[in-house]
Amino acid sequence: MDPVISIENLSVSFQTGSGLVQAVRGISYKLNPGEILGIVGESGSGKSVSSMSILRLLPDTARISDESKIIFGGRNLVSISRKEMREIRGGQIAMIFQDPMSSINPLIPVGKQVGEMISQHQHEKSRGEIQKEVLELFRKVRIPEPEKRIKCYPHEFSGGMRQRVMIAMALANHPKLLIADEPTTALDVTIQDQILKQLRELRREYGTSVIFITHDLAVVAELCDRVEVMYGGLILEEAPIDELFEHPSHPYTMGLMAAIPDLERPRSLPLYPIPGSPPDMTNPPKGCPFQPRCPYARRICASRVPDFISVSEQHASRCFLLDPDAPQDEKNPFKYRKS
């Protein structure tokens, strides 16, 4: 089965006052049809930048390197014309953004903003048809009293309701791919749960593939089929969701998991935050980006970026300690994995 989208060697840098920020440093991944792929990482890991690159929604100061390829529908999205890109935006690839409070135009009724998505890509549709479709979409995302609500302005909606409007907008043209950039981060937990449930249902109904960007491993566990763990502009680990939680194979992933709060954990056990802070991306470390914070770091880790080492068929991680030749001593967290 051909992947919906494949990202090959994507690098993105920003020109800033304090130098060139290498936000994304050559990442590659594929998304299979109908799949929900999670991209996990902390702020500054490059997860949002890499997803914005797909629709070229980055600010003017950003540059996608010439070697980067984003293959979608047989075309490289990095090099297609602006006009071709506009047809893909909102038509075949739609996006949901982090902050639903600021992502909708405050001066335009929500129904009209969703309708605009349809009219922009399906010129043949009449106003009446569009109105009917918008109502249908509002019902799908469970906005109560849609007939009344489509005339409302964004400020008359709660954060959760606005995010539903964003989802309705994103699904309006039945896109092949939906990119959700931290869509639940700004919402409280109960609303977050409803939105996630909604995304799952809609994926089933529309068959849309989803790239879900988040910093929250718990959300990933609930929603995604497969995960890419990003740090310092690189993908450090890639695994199906169950494998990732059963055999986390990168010290960074293990650190993230130790930092998830859990109700069943005895109160006497503290949460373990990862000490230190993410690397400065104007001058990223030469070796593994996590090495300065890694409790298992060795000398080799600072010398060069480790290649991917396969853990199982779909599971790979960039860590020298997974190498069969790595010393199997007390300071290797993976030593008991060896058969």
Next chain:
Amino acid sequence: MAYIAKRIGMMLLALFIIILLTFVIEHSIPGGPFTSDRKVSKEVEEALEEKYHLNDPLPKQFLDYLTGILHGDFGPSYKYTGREVSEFIGEGFPLSAKLGGITVLFVLLASIPMGILAAVKNGKWQDMLVMTLATFGVTIPSFVIASILIYVFSFRLGVFPSFGLDSWKGYILPVITLGGYSLSYLARQMRSSLLEVMGMDYIRTARAKGLTEVQVIFRHALRNALIPLVTVLGPTIANLLTGSFVVEQIFALPGLGVYFVNSVSQRDYTTIMGVTIFYAAFLLAMVFLVDVFYVLIDPRIKFD
């Protein structure tokens, strides 16, 4: 609607306070309207005071004045015997308002596109050009601009007259002089406001819908960017419509500004008061209209 009634009530209260203050200040400054270098006999002075009711107690004078205003009567001029202040306003204001109205149109039609162009071409030569012009417009006083315009276009090239409003050509130099500051100020505002809006999340959403840059600007950015502009629009329009002494003086136009400044130098008390109150009422009305206009363009603002 209750909001509008309340606003009108507040406006009337503000206007009352302005009238009261103007009245009190005019009556408390030393010297009277008939003080002059020539000695006037006591009898003549008393006769004058009697004629203009200046010997009545102050509260009565104020009440009479207020009643007069309610009937559109700002009292007689102290300097021009037999002339009413409302006549001056009636003579001067239409000309000032016509010139001002044309200037308002010119300012709006030029500043908004200039601001948009500068914002869209941020950092390019178009932006530099607009910003340079706008900086000159804000910093150079209008009488300097007027002198340069007259020198170049009237004296050297002879294409536009240097005074009078006999044909459309007569309007060009006064309109540029009068509107230069507002034009520059609004163009700068428009530019910075649009630049700010273009960085908003909902603009990214609009781009993610597949809209062209032109659609993004005109459907999504422009209305949002105009909101801060509307705030300064009320006072600006009031300012332009009520005329400018400098412009009217330089181009020899008999507008309200000329009457006002002459009345000050001639200590024509009732004219000073009348024109001040007229200006104040006009400004209040424009600010009120702007507030109503706000509600029309921004659904987040409600009448309550």
